Amino acid sequence: MSVIEAKAAAGHIEVKNFALSYETIDGSVAAVTDTQIHVKPGEFVSIVGPSGCGKSTLLNAVAGFLKPTAGTVTVDGEEVKGPSAERGMVFQQYSLFPWKTVRENVEFGLKMRGMDRSRRERAARTLLGLAGLEAFEKHYPDRLSGGMKQRVGIVRALATGPKVLLLDEPFGALDAQTRVIMQQILTNMWQRLKISVLFVTHDIDEAIFLSDRVYCMTARPGSIKAEIPIPLERPRQQSMMMSSEFLALRRGLMSLIREESLKAMGGEISDQGLQGLNIDLHGQSLADVL
Numbered sequence: 001m002s003v004i005e006a007k008a009a010a011g012h013i014e015v016k017n018f019a020l021s022y023e024t025i026d027g028s029v030a031a032v033t034d035t036q037i038h039v040k041p042g043e044f045v046s047i048v049g050p051s052g053c054g055k056s057t058l059l060n061a062v063a064g065f066l067k068p069t070a071g072t073v074t075v076d077g078e079e080v081k082g083p084s085a086e087r088g089m090v091f092q093q094y095s096l097f098p099w100k101t102v103r104e105n106v107e108f109g110l111k112m113r114g115m116d117r118s119r120r121e122r123a124a125r126t127l128l129g130l131a132g133l134e135a136f137e138k139h140y141p142d143r144l145s146g147g148m149k150q151r152v153g154i155v156r157a158l159a160t161g162p163k164v165l166l167l168d169e170p171f172g173a174l175d176a177q178t179r180v181i182m183q184q185i186l187t188n189m190w191q192r193l194k195i196s197v198l199f200v201t202h203d204i205d206e207a208i209f210l211s212d213r214v215y216c217m218t219a220r221p222g223s224i225k226a227e228i229p230i231p232l233e234r235p236r237q238q239s240m241m242m243s244s245e246f247l248a249l250r251r252g253l254m255s256l257i258r259e260e261s262l263k264a265m266g267g268e269i270s271d272q273g274l275q276g277l278n279i280d281l282h283g284q285s286l287a288d289v290l
């Protein structure tokens with residue numbers, strides 16, 4: 001199958017009755033509990049939530065890096081038992097091989113699978129073209145900007161033709177302008193490839209702009225607090241971020257996360273608690289400021 005052939009019918013992620021606890025020397029840490037999520041084939045779904053609520057834990061379990069303590073993770077009905085080329089993963093930290101050129105980085109997974117040179121060159125060039133990187137195929141990673149490195153990371157994760165793409169805060173280290181361009185590039189690639197995407201982010205605007213649906217998690221131990229469909233039409237334009245529909249979604253999600261962030265602070269912080277610290281809230285409530 002060609003690397004850019006549509007896989008619309010594949011990539012159905014299902015997470016059921018999921019829980020995951022970490023065993024530490026101080027005992028068991030419940031990171032995620034009683035969680036169900038799904039991503040339909042070709043859907044773009046984001047997970048947001050307060051810091052430490054278990055977003056990465058959940059994503060890593062879908063990737064097969066972590067084993068659930070309870071429940072199941074399946075992709076197209078098959079239980080996830082470990083990492084697989086069928087599930088491409090992109091991390092916040094660029095994980096490119098510094099001694100390989102851009103194209104060699106992208107070809108790596110294909111070479112490991114025994115694909116012959118001309119086919120893998122063609123596949124790599126096609127994907128690099130979709131990411132606007134064709135002119136950089138012979139460059140080494142240290143000569144690339146952060147945004148370019150992350151584009152190579154995404155292209156590399158896509159090169160083996162995965163059914164799903166999993167991204168953990170992929171644009172978190174980038175400046176605001178680059179981030180916006182990266183969002184557009186990712187959307188374009190996703191629409192061309194018709195791949196299922198599960199995307200973890202702290203950035204509410206990013207989650208709304210990119211997604212068909214957004215899951216909002218509770219404070220740790222994380223579970224699903226709300227599932228929000230994003231009915232904005234596609235293709236999406238930056239100007240939509242100022243629309244009343246977008247702003248209403250943003251307000252709703254922000255208040256959900258704020259509620260959970262305050263819980264995550266264990267009630268240590270409250271409007272009354274701050275009075276003693278002499279912090280001027282300019283007449284706003286703490287929830288509005290945070």
Ligand SMILES: Nc1ncnc2c1ncn2[C@@H]1O[C@H](COP(=O)(O)OP(=O)(O)OP(=O)(O)O)[C@@H](O)[C@H]1O
Nearest residue numbers: 022024029031050051052053054055056057058220
């Ligand atoms: N290896 C580990 N051992 C013990 N506890 C861990 C481990 N990894 C994560 N945790 C804890 O599990 C909880 C969930 O962590 P996780 O990284 O999944 O959250 P997150 O929502 O992705 O966080 P952030 O938004 O800060 O990136 C956190 O309280 C974290 O401290």
